Amino acid sequence: VDYIEQDTIVNVSAVAAPSLGPITKRGYTTQASAPWGLARTSHVYSQKGVDTRYSYDATAGTGTTVYVIDSGIRTTHKEFGGRALWGANFVSGSPNTDEYGHGTHVAGIVGGKTYGVAKGCRMYAVKVIDKDGGGTMSNILQGLQWAVNHAKSRGITKTSIINASLGGPYTKIGNDAVKAATDLGITIVVAAGNDGDDAAYYSPASASSAITVAAIDSANYRTSWSNYGRVVDIFAPGSDILSAGHLSDSSSIYKSGTSMAAPHVAGLAAYFMAKEGLRGSVAVTKRIVAAADTNVVGYAVDSPHRVAYNGGGK
Numbered sequence: 001v002d003y004i005e006q007d008t009i010v011n012v013s014a015v016a017a018p019s020l021g022p023i024t025k026r027g028y029t030t031q032a033s034a035p036w037g038l039a040r041t042s043h044v045y046s047q048k049g050v051d052t053r054y055s056y057d058a059t060a061g062t063g064t065t066v067y068v069i070d071s072g073i074r075t076t077h078k079e080f081g082g083r084a085l086w087g088a089n090f091v092s093g094s095p096n097t098d099e100y101g102h103g104t105h106v107a108g109i110v111g112g113k114t115y116g117v118a119k120g121c122r123m124y125a126v127k128v129i130d131k132d133g134g135g136t137m138s139n140i141l142q143g144l145q146w147a148v149n150h151a152k153s154r155g156i157t158k159t160s161i162i163n164a165s166l167g168g169p170y171t172k173i174g175n176d177a178v179k180a181a182t183d184l185g186i187t188i189v190v191a192a193g194n195d196g197d198d199a200a201y202y203s204p205a206s207a208s209s210a211i212t213v214a215a216i217d218s219a220n221y222r223t224s225w226s227n228y229g230r231v232v233d234i235f236a237p238g239s240d241i242l243s244a245g246h247l248s249d250s251s252s253i254y255k256s257g258t259s260m261a262a263p264h265v266a267g268l269a270a271y272f273m274a275k276e277g278l279r280g281s282v283a284v285t286k287r288i289v290a291a292a293d294t295n296v297v298g299y300a301v302d303s304p305h306r307v308a309y310n311g312g313g314k
Contacts, residue, residue, distance in 0.1 A: 037237030061118025061270035067147035070103030073125035079112035087124035099131035108244030109263035117267025165259035178207035191258035
């Protein structure tokens with residue numbers, strides 16, 4: 001035993017909440033009237049206003065796997081078209097479904113047919129958050145280990161992504177678990193947190209090998225509640241994000257938080273893997289950082305001036 005740490009309470013990184021058919025051209029697809037966050041992901045910032053189109057390569061994350069470590073996923077939702085599967089449940093006594101709605105919303109941003117960045121990826125629900133939005137670091141670690149073992153058993157570690165839109169106080173064991181997974185080639189995307197604080201004080205946000213995502217609003221400013229700092233790798237849309245709801249197979253809902261920013265980047269990781277044949281966490285992280293839109297304003301000191309961008313809007 002290298003060390004022992006007290007278990008900590010974790011929460012999802014969401015704050016209180018407040019389509020037209022695609023047109024294909026030259027291998028790219030344009031979704032008109034897309035949610036603002038999705039559209040922002042495929043266009044550089046312009047003070048003339050937010051472009052409402054989402055432009056993307058038709059591969060759309062096909063052949064990649066995203067593990068959503070969260071409150072579960074309503075896998076029958078029409079947004080997923082059979083691409084969302086149940087993986088594992090680490091919340092004692094709870095059913096194999098999303099009772100809280102957070103995980104379904106996150107999955108919709110990753111890979112929903114209307115709300116998703118990577119509309120062709122496969123997703124697995126790994127439930128570690130209960131019906132009230134709470135959990136423990138030990139639950140997260142179990143979920144993370146399940147995802148790692150599942151990817152290893154299928155030989156897909158270098159085409160797999162883990163999205164963790166949750167967190168709690170800094171813990172070495174949590175950050176070490178993230179490093180162990182990325183050392184295998186799995187790309188891990190985490191929420192920076194919603195405390196308006198330096199993300200270095202939180203886990204897994206402070207894990208150096210993860211892609212840590214902070215949130216911007218539609219005016220291209222860091223939201224007041226988003227964590228920030230040098231451990232942040234990139235910003236993504238996180239305010240008033242529309243995605244799938246868990247109450248029915250056709251429901252939708254707006255949510256805000258770095259929880260919503262992270263899956264934009266998890267979807268982007270799947271997107272670049274499919275489009276460019278990238279493999280492994282190092283290559284994917286470098287690509288996301290290199291592709292980022294740097295024409296940004298209103299960010300905290302010591303935070304990177306980078307916003308997630310797929311290059312599709314040019």
